[in-house]
Amino acid sequence: MAKPRVVIVGGGFAGFHAARTLAKAVSGGADVTLVNSTDYFLYLPLLPEVAAGVLDPRRVSVSLAGSLRGVRCVLGEVFQVDLADRRLRIRSPEGQTSELGYDRLVIAAGSVNKLLPIPGVTEHAHGFRGIPEALYLRDHITRQIELADMATDPEERAARCTFVVVGAGYTGTEVVAQGSLMTADLAKVRPGLRDQPIRWMLLDLAPRVLPELDQRLGRTAERTLRRRGVEVLTKTSVAEATADGVRLTNEAEVPTRSLIWCVGVRPDPLVEGLNLATEKGRLRVDEYLTVPDHPELFACGDVAAVPDLTRPGQTTAMTAQHAQRQGKLVARNVAASLGWGERRAYKHRDLGFLVDLGGVKAAANPLGIPLSGLPAAVVTRGYHLSAMPGNRVRVAVDWLLDAVLPKQRVQLGLVRSAAVPLESAAPELPSSRMVSSPEHD
Incomplete structure (x- = not known):
């Protein structure tokens, strides 16, 4: 039988750690693909030191292909998600488009600059x-x-x-x-x-x-x-x-x-095109990082409104700390949905x-x-x-x-x-x- 196909959209803190954790969890039993607009993971917290000339920009850029064993890395931007047919449309850096099918999809596309209507x-x-x-x-x-x-x-x-x-x-x-x-x-x-x-x-x-x-x-x-x-x-x-x-x-x-x-930041515009329930622009998920009524669809990091079980009624903040932990957990829950292990709810302890x-x-x-x-x-x-x-x-x-x-x-x-x-x-x-x-x- 064909291996189940898992696609992760986004190579930031959430997507990177989801891909690395999932590849280890399934041990080759599933095809894991990461789609990202760059070929590197950006360690964003040290970016101000790049701007100040303290660090070379390559220091905060970690090769995806070199760091994610067992993961196929696709360079491109997902611009359309067909939830009914479970297919993605991807645009490469040179403008070509392609399609990619999936059995499980993890949206970890991150965030973009928040714009305000201020003249100029x-x-x-x-x-x-x-x-x-x-x-x-x-x-x-x-x-x-x-x-x-x-x-x-x-x-x-x-x-x-x-x-x-x-x-x-x-x-x-x-x-x-x-x-x-x-x-x-x-x-x-x-x-x-x-x-x-x-x-x-x-x-x-x-x-x-x-x-x-x-x-x-x-x-x-x-x-x-x-x-x-x-x-x-x-x-x-x-x-x-x-x-x-x-x-x-x-x-x-x-x-x-x-x-x-x-x-500040706002969720990646990809979320808007999904036509799914959102909360303050973030994709609504349950405590297992699963999108309601879509057991094949998961979301984590800045794009996801994850319930904060330590503060009932609130969602987790858009921080690298949460994104990294959610990425690791979503990988385990995706693996559990495919028969490896058991799923767990996201509950964090502030470090x-x-x-x-x-x-x-x-x-x-x-x-x-x-x-x-x-x-x-x-x-x-x-x-x-x-x-x-x-x-x-x-x-x-x-x-x-x-x-x-x-x-x-x-x-x-x-x-x-x-x-x-x-x-x-x-x-x-x-x-x-x-x-x-x-x-x-």
Whole structure:
């Protein structure tokens, strides 16, 4: 008899761990296929360090084919799901389409940038969801400091030395933390900026930094940022953006060439085309990660509204921690549906949270123990090394070299602004979008 076909859509935290766990659970008794738009798993928590030039982008990119033994990896994007015939339609990076049948389907497509109807944001802001965006941001920040050094107009110089980050969650906080250290280092070798303030602003409509985490972590992060000169504006956001600056909700006008959008994420648009029940845009599933009335269909990670059994009536948060655990569990439940083992409900225990604030600064509460400063930084980096499915030695070496050698602050000129539009999640970098010289802002 033919082996059952299991297809996993998405190679992020949920999809990657689902594929790896399932391949081990079925031991070759089923055909396991992973469909993803890139050929790598992106370790997203370390992306701010790529943008700051601390880590090489290859360090946070783990080869899917090299890491997932027993799994067939298909490079492409699923744009249509036929639930009746149990078939997927896939578009390759070069535009060809193909179909793929399945007996079990796991939707783990992840999330994309959350867009808000604010005039000018889509045209003038850049998100932070993938390697192309991180590389673009690194070049952009470097370029602004270099152009500010050349500027003869004080107003232009000030605008180029002002960086506005919207969203004080994980990503925004870490981008500001790494970025403020990066620009301070860049300015040291620029005589024209000796007396020029480098202004970083962190905005959020929430009443505090890291609103989704323990208040002590938020206070630690905010205190560290303020000591570096970062302007933290809570209950404040952008009302309008232009090419020359932003107008804030408090009516303040801020001249800037840099608007970085870290407001949050929303489930991948693939969910909308399924015509199934959703909750706040996420696919509704039961505690076994199965879609109601579709025993062959599973979902996990950011696309799934998973019941939080530790908080009745609520769903689990869209975090890497949940996605990784759900990926492992969904693999076991898919295997159980095929005759290997028994299915289990998803119930988690909070292990704590970690926020890297750059250098030797961090905030963490592993197992509920609040830490800050160097101890938190050691715990944070230790956790990341243990959680990464590959490249651990290379990451550790990059950290060591960054600590003992002078920083390499140059533009690479690989990614143009048009290649990383805000509305995309993690844009591809086909050759037609690569350039050999920097984009001029």
